[in-house]
Amino acid sequence: MTTFKSEFLNIMQERGFYNQCTNEQGFDEYLFDCEKRGVPAVGYLGSDPTGDSLHVGHIVPLMMLRWFQKCGHKPLTLVGGATARIGDPSGKDKLRPFLDEATLQNNVKGLKKSFMKFLKFGDGKTDAEMVDNYDWFKDINYLEFLRDIGTCYSVNRMLTMDSVKSRLEREQPMSFLEFNYMLLQGYDFCVLLQKYGCRAQIAGADQWGNITSGTELGRRRYDTELFGFTSPIITDSAGKKMGKSEGNAVWINDEKLSSYDYFQYFRNIGDAEVGKCLRIFTDLPMDEVKRLEALQDKEINEAKKILAFEATKICRGEQEATAALKTATEMFEQGIVGGELPSVTVDKSEIGVLDAFMELGFVSSKGEARRLIKQAGLKLNDKVIIDENYIISSKDIADGNIKLSQGKKKHGLLILK
Secondary structure (H helix, E strand, C coil): CCCCCCHHHHHHHHHCCCCEECCHHHHHHHHHHHHHHCCCCEEEEEECCCCCCCEHHHHHHHHHHHHHHHCCCEEEEEECCCHHHCCCCCCCCCCCCCCCHHHHHHHHHHHHHHHHCCCCECCCCCCEEEEECHHHHCCCCHHHHHHHCHHHCCHHHHCCCHHHHHHHHCCCCCCHHHHCHHHHHHHHHHHHHHHHCCCEEEEEHHHHHHHHHHHHHHHHHHCCCCEEEEECCCECCCCCECCEECCEECECCCCCCCHHHHHHHHHCCCHHHHHHHHHHHCCCCHHHHHHHHCCCHHHHHHHHHHHHHHHHHHHHCHHHHHHHHHHHHHHHHHCCCCCCCCEEEECCCEEEHHHHHHHCCCCCCHHHHHHHHHCCCEEECCEECCCCCCEEEHHHCECCECEEEECCCEEEEEEEC
């Protein structure tokens, strides 16, 4: 294991965030010099507002930026109001659907809320700031952009980038609009250099091509070395990307997902993922992480509770994390129903069982509910449902609640009027 001069890179390596760097030694020297002089380095993380919330899959680079700030540096969060109008082709087989102005503005608002959960924003020298690339792209002159920026790029080189090469190899069409994306992201990097002295971009591994388009532009156009630093794509033991739960995204913003469900996602992490998740999704000191990840058999459940609590505390606050832990303890260890379980109220005195599970969001279709009933996977008040035509009504209230369950770990409450 390499020992770095800078605190940030040592933390990144020890906790499992380090994937790739454009110039490891140069970046280390730059950070160490800033740390030594007490002058914050400036780095940014960008996200296009194609949705109104980030999810767990986005947290890894966001946690990197959180540690960047903890090490005395200044984070910038870039919301791609302009680039969202094009769409990042990385990992995609077709052009993203265009979003209307109202949707874009709503999504920008949602992303800002996601960022603010992990970083301290304000006017201090290490406080995070938010920027929107639409502010500098909206009035740009196309001919000047082609002349000043387009001449710095080689089409031959662009064709070798994974986002382009993989699309062409799969014989999937790529529009000229999408082909421009890496130029725009590269230009973002250089605007942030000029406006904020930003010399580092932090992102997931899938953004490597877009990052290097910015570092090359910085060298060619502004004779300045910029640094790119990426995290690995975090997967579970089955090789699936983390951040998805039974096909549904684990959203950061509370209006998209309850704190209890967020807690339960981490509580139900596989045994093999506990150590990795403690390192990446919590702020716990490494001595404590190593102690917890060494636990075996039934004791690993205690580590999972701590993981779920600490991850939820960062994203939703300590009060919400405490409430989620209390509900989970009551539900699974004491058999008490209620608390912070997700619930849905329907303006009816009765409802079909298939519709009830759809209303609660446990299934996406009646077909899925029927399949789960055949597999004995759905329960009403802890009793297996066998009749797909069953009508739930006030007669099903038990201990003041109507409890619906999918499998052993997914529970919710139905409220009838």
